[in-house]
Amino acid sequence: MKKNIILLDRDGNMLEYILKHTTHHLVVLVCEMHEKVTSLCKEYNERIGHVIDYERLLDIQHVESIDYQIIAKMKYAQIDIETMLHRIMLDNPLAKDIYHQHLSFFIEIFRNNQIDLMISAEANLTSPNHHIPFSLCTFLGIPCYSMEGYHYHAIALLNHNSPQQFSCIPYTPSTTCAKAEEIIFYKLETSITPEKKNLKRLIKDLVSKCGGEMLSQFCVCLSKLNFQQDRLGITYSYWDKLYYFWKYKQLKRFYQKHSIHPNLQEKYIYYSVHFEPEAAIIGKTLLESQITIIKMLSKALPKGWKLYVKEHPHQFILNNEIMHYFINNLAFFKNTNFYREIMKLENVTMVSLDISSKDLMQNAQAVATLGGTISLESAFYNVPAILFNPLPTVYAHLEHTLHVQSYEDLKEVIQKIQDFPLKDQKINIDKINSYLADPRDSNFYRNLFKTIEDHSKTIKPTGETL
Incomplete structure (x- = not known):
């Protein structure tokens, strides 16, 4: 049955499957305009309504559907999106304008089209072209799904229609199953491997080895005599980024100076600090303040217990080809005051x-x-995990996870942990395998759409209108 779909797909693999194996119409396609996507858009032009370039946020200029009532209902989404936009700029008026331009655009899309389904080929990145259509779909009761990736080896399909029951949907059986054991203790990739190395790439690798991506970018800017750079269509100065790189190095020195080797024989809870700024926090949980969480844990600990807090290992390895853009405006998200509060x-x-x-x-x-x-x-x-995110994840299907939604919950969970018998039993992490699919499987997209189509029939409209 032909459906009207909003599709978010930057690499073009899901786009290719939909266009070649279904008759669905893409009302809006959010993508990156590389060769594969451009070719598909040209070949199937009659089945694609609007194409949005993910990397050009300022292309959307639309005010004709601004509606104060919808703005009020979408305020939670606005906060998340503006926070995400601060990853690339500290221009608050422009961030607000980008949000409202995209909101107006998507309001018109939803008013003028019957949207049957929304699918994202990746997690909700809280960008305006992701988070706004997701929010409108859940508001209206339109089936919407995203694919949560786990280090390129596994994908879990998430249903966004019940955000308080952010449940994973099992895939239909495939010939190749993803394994939970493949997504733990993963190795981080910090460079792009080209198909073949030419002289330009060899020079880049040599420069990066000497001074990382910051030196590589400096050399490029110097060669062009232009120190203006671009991120998602927003212009910023290399010198501003260099300033935040200096702040980033200061942050690392401060942490190294004030962190210690603890006594592992004491009774303690280990809080693993999340990398920031990252989509895992922005827009993905109700309580986004890690300082608040640490203070809650500190106050709830039994007498004599300690809380050991360790920074995320990726926080201080940003000067590379894959992660360098996190340096932009980093101090807005994490600075020495973060650690000073913990030290109190x-x-x-x-x-x-x-x-x-x-x-x-x-x-x-x-x-x-x-x-x-x-x-x-x-x-x-076999160690219990206290999860401060009330929205269930694929990990919630394991018996060792304990969800917290209030300080009272936390006290009860810690009381339970004091007698938790997990050390005496083996937790079967393979229990979540049925929720994971291998994107390299030849049947991956066929199974994905079978699951989506079956589940979408259970979603009922909310009765709300725009």
Whole structure:
């Protein structure tokens, strides 16, 4: 049956499947305009309504559908999107304008078209061209789904229509199953591997080896005599980024100076600090303040227990080809005041980066997190995981996870942990395998759409209108 779809797909693989194996009409396509996507858009032009370039936020200029009532109902989305936009700029008036331009555009799309389905080939990145259509779909009761990736080896399909029951939807059986064990203790990729190396690439690799991506970008800017750069269509100065790089180096030195090697024989809970700024926090949880979470844990600890806090290992390895854009405006999201607040708490210790997270986990009474992969890694060691994200994740299907939605919940969870019998039993992490699919499987997209089509029939419109 032909459906009207909003599709968010930057690499073009899902786009290719839909155009070649279904008759669906794409009312809006959000994509990156590389060769594959451009070719598909040209070939199937009659089945695509509006094309939005993900990398050009300022292309959307639309005020004709501004509506104060909808603005009021969407305020929660506005806060998340403006926070995300601060990753690339600290221009608050422009961030607000970008939000409202996209809101007006999508209001018109929803008013003038019957939208049957929305699908994202990746997680909700909280960008305006992701978060606004997601929010409008859940508001109206239109089936909407995103694919949550786990280090290129596994994909979980998430249903956004019930945000308080952010449940994973099992895939139909495929010939190749993703394994939970493949997504723990993963190796981070920090460079792009070209198909073949030419002289330009060899020079870039040499420069990057000497001074990382910041030196590589400096050389490019110098060669062009232009130090203006671009991120998602927003212009910024290399010199501004260099300033935040200096602040980033200061942040690392401060943490190294004030973190210690703790006593792993004490009773403690291990809080694994989340990387910031990252979509795992922005727009993905109700309580986004990690300082608040740490203070809650500190106050709820039993007498004699400690809270060991360790920074995310990726926070201080940003000067590379893959992660350098996180340096932009970094101090807005995490600065020395973050650590100073932690240091005020008597029963809290900042742990040296030299201490293995595996050692911290194995000896902890529990780990605490918003819901990162440490939730699964702790299960590997039979250690309880306190999750401060009330929205269930794929990890919630394991019996060691304990969700917290209030301070009273936290006190009850910690009381439970004192007698938690997990150390005496083996947690079967393979229980979540049925929720994971391998994107390399030849049947991946066929199984994906079968699952989506079956589940979308259970979603009922809310009765709301725009």
